[in-house]
Amino acid sequence: MNLNLDQISISYGKTKILSDITTGSLQKGNVIALLGSNGAGKSTLVKALAGLVPYQGKASLGDLEFAQMTQEQRLALIGYVPQTLPQASSLLAYEVVKSAANSLLKSQSVSAMEEAIEEVFQKLKISHLALLPMHKLSGGQKQMVSLAQAIVRQPELYLLDEPTSALDLNWQIQVLETVRNEVKKNQSTAVLVCHDINLALRYCDHILLLNQGQLLSSGLPKECLTPDTLAKAYQVSARVETCSLGRPMILVDHAL
Amino acid sequence: MPFIQRAKPQEGQTLASQYRQYMSLRLIILLALAVGTLLTLVYDLSEGPSSLSFLGLLQGLWSPDSLPITQQVIIWDIRLPYALMAILVGAALGLAGAEMQTALNNPLASPFTLGVGSAATFGASLAIVFDLSHLGISQNFLLPVCAFAFAGATSLIILGIANNLGGSIHSVLLFGIALMFGLNAMVGVLQFVADEGQLQQIVFWTMGSLARADIEKASIVAIVLLVCLVFSLRNAWAMTLLRSGEEQAKSMGINVKRLRVITLLRVSLLTAVALAFVGEIGFIGLVAPHIARMIIGESHRLFLIGSALCGALLLSLASIASKSVISGLVLPIGMVTALVGIPFFITLIYQHQKRNTL
Numbered sequence: 001m002n003l004n005l006d007q008i009s010i011s012y013g014k015t016k017i018l019s020d021i022t023t024g025s026l027q028k029g030n031v032i033a034l035l036g037s038n039g040a041g042k043s044t045l046v047k048a049l050a051g052l053v054p055y056q057g058k059a060s061l062g063d064l065e066f067a068q069m070t071q072e073q074r075l076a077l078i079g080y081v082p083q084t085l086p087q088a089s090s091l092l093a094y095e096v097v098k099s100a101a102n103s104l105l106k107s108q109s110v111s112a113m114e115e116a117i118e119e120v121f122q123k124l125k126i127s128h129l130a131l132l133p134m135h136k137l138s139g140g141q142k143q144m145v146s147l148a149q150a151i152v153r154q155p156e157l158y159l160l161d162e163p164t165s166a167l168d169l170n171w172q173i174q175v176l177e178t179v180r181n182e183v184k185k186n187q188s189t190a191v192l193v194c195h196d197i198n199l200a201l202r203y204c205d206h207i208l209l210l211n212q213g214q215l216l217s218s219g220l221p222k223e224c225l226t227p228d229t230l231a232k233a234y235q236v237s238a239r240v241e242t243c244s245l246g247r248p249m250i251l252v253d254h255a256l
Numbered sequence: 257m258p259f260i261q262r263a264k265p266q267e268g269q270t271l272a273s274q275y276r277q278y279m280s281l282r283l284i285i286l287l288a289l290a291v292g293t294l295l296t297l298v299y300d301l302s303e304g305p306s307s308l309s310f311l312g313l314l315q316g317l318w319s320p321d322s323l324p325i326t327q328q329v330i331i332w333d334i335r336l337p338y339a340l341m342a343i344l345v346g347a348a349l350g351l352a353g354a355e356m357q358t359a360l361n362n363p364l365a366s367p368f369t370l371g372v373g374s375a376a377t378f379g380a381s382l383a384i385v386f387d388l389s390h391l392g393i394s395q396n397f398l399l400p401v402c403a404f405a406f407a408g409a410t411s412l413i414i415l416g417i418a419n420n421l422g423g424s425i426h427s428v429l430l431f432g433i434a435l436m437f438g439l440n441a442m443v444g445v446l447q448f449v450a451d452e453g454q455l456q457q458i459v460f461w462t463m464g465s466l467a468r469a470d471i472e473k474a475s476i477v478a479i480v481l482l483v484c485l486v487f488s489l490r491n492a493w494a495m496t497l498l499r500s501g502e503e504q505a506k507s508m509g510i511n512v513k514r515l516r517v518i519t520l521l522r523v524s525l526l527t528a529v530a531l532a533f534v535g536e537i538g539f540i541g542l543v544a545p546h547i548a549r550m551i552i553g554e555s556h557r558l559f560l561i562g563s564a565l566c567g568a569l570l571l572s573l574a575s576i577a578s579k580s581v582i583s584g585l586v587l588p589i590g591m592v593t594a595l596v597g598i599p600f601f602i603t604l605i606y607q608h609q610k611r612n613t614l
Contacts, residue, residue: 050506050507051506051507052503052506052507071509072509074509075508075509078507080503080507082501082503082504082507083503084501084503085501086500086501086504087361087499087500087501089499089500089554090549090550090553090554091496091499091500091553091554091555092275092278092553092555094271094275095275095496095553095554095555096500098275099493099496099497099500099508100497100504100508102493103508103509114270114271114272117271117272118270118271118272121271127271130271130274130275131271131274131275131278133553134500146501146504149500149504
């Protein structure tokens, strides 16, 4: 299902966070990076799509408007991974993922749900954590469990708010590859809030660059991330270079 | 991993089958708790100042008419309501504590630490001082209703504060403690204006005692407990999700605000009705969920039942202790729960900290 944002504005009281975000139709099967400096409105936009923050304007997934979605539709279509990590409770990691997968029971049998849980633990290579209580997991491990909660439901739209913030380099690559594979395999869509522009450049198909609550640039990574847009969005002097493997890389020289 | 170590998974064993194996262990623990509670109930029945053999007790329970009338009265009108009330009130407080800790995302929350218990005491004291029995309103009815009204209002105030403060654990706790002191002061004012008989009733409330239990009161607590438990278990999935994180729960379509309001109203009802007939019994609502969490985990389908059973077992043990500490004298149970329970709780925490399992 294609994602379409049309004149989205969000305010907290009298403070305007986002104004007139219009993206056009974002094709399914793509990983979309939502970039911008701190306070640009990235997490707010993702929360609005997850149904946690009210917005003005039109936002739709396929033919369905987000504002018109029932809780059941939202549950079936959207997999949201919040910025906050799951709590350090006595729940087992397996139970945390199972509680998210319970929504599958309306359309699947118990054994199919159990297979889906097994598969997601294997896919994310965290099977060894499954029967450990959450309070024993590190921040990065909790983040993996949170991601498993979304992937197990095979949603049409992933909303991932900094899903790699607590992960080391190895896990960052593994998570982004897993998300990309899922999106390509199921022809779903992922919106990924991210601070690492090089990871976005490598794993995302489309960039939405926000600056002070407005959409500064939207398009292919190479077109969007230029020294000019980076200077405006992040106040840094940056270059786009090509590494020895032929991949584009952004090097930041200094803050402006 | 709480309390009991799980067996090492076998080669090729699926996660689902490992989890099922673990769940079976938890069910066995639940069953052991239930059996333990039953055994303490029987022991509690056999304990008391008047000498009554164990066989005589069983005979009296099975066939009341076979015993002399005095022994029938001891078993059926004194010991059975007393022992049953201990279990029912313990279960109600255990369940209320577990729900409150999850709803407010606060391991230190309990009906007493947040002032809900004190509010119930204030409501009950009002009902005692402004006695309306001459209008045909029974104290058995008015007391729990007043206790519930004030406990419910206090829960809602706490909820409002928790929402305004973004659920900050320390702020909510500090507010709850301030509320508790304020309510205790107001109970003091009521004690000051009460006459001798009313004062005695209020003091009975604040000390907590099972002495006025009867089958009718125990039945009221049993019905409320059963109804609340059914509704609690219907929310078990949502509560489990909430325990994994508020944003996670919201994103799965859980209306967290509504869930909190309903849960806190249920907690108020459980606390008020449980305490209406026995007075203030602190500590159980705080400690029972912690013990349940350690030995059963936090999947709320089992955790809520486990916490209720832990509460029942603890209060039943306290009931036995209240009769055994000083021969021929029954101590107010509220004192015993604190005296016996707190060292037990500290020991448990210490052991689990050492094993790094808390």
